[in-house]
Amino acid sequence: AQSVTQPDIHITVSEGASLELRCNYSYGATPYLFWYVQSPGQGLQLLLKYFSGDTLVQGIKGFEAEFKRSQSSFNLRKPSVHWSDAAEYFCAVGFSGSARQLTFGSGTQLTVLP
């Protein structure tokens, strides 16, 4: 069955440190891949997306993600975290051939220490 996994429920980093959030999917072909961020009391905001082409994708707010087909992963990275990055991050996957809907992971809560 198709699935999306975010292995880390909660991550804490210090301001200025680098960040990597993990996302793995289970699917036989290349899916459509997204990262969203949700701040408290806010709706989800799209950070970046990947459909094809260059496997390193640049997004907003200094985030990037790399698609690795061999590992079925689409990890989100940021070289230097800011306090305002504290939020919940969701990986989402669209699987072709099924209903045209996104399947979201369970999210990773990011805490940033001063």
Next chain:
Amino acid sequence: EAGVAQSPRYKIIEKRQSVAFWCNPISGHATLYWYQQILGQGPKLLIQFQNNGVVDDSQLPKDRFSAERLKGVDSTLKIQPAKLEDSAVYLCASSIGGNYEETQYFGPGTRLLVL
């Protein structure tokens, strides 16, 4: 550009009562989505509209949930009767079309607590 509007922001009801949520998508967006986000989980699609027609409602509990999008603009999601497990945030999103590559823009959500 105005974003996706939702109301109310919070609602507390008792089980077996009914409740309705309203969503106004971004102007010109043909596709509207309703998601349910239970605490500790990612959003789950309940229903997707393309203009005023339903594209996908496979995960909508139709015995108690209903949704409509009259005139292809605003939408209402109703729960009747509510159960304890319906406690969640209900998110509305819209996009220009219904393809994956189009960005979905989310509203702030309605937080529902069923007692």
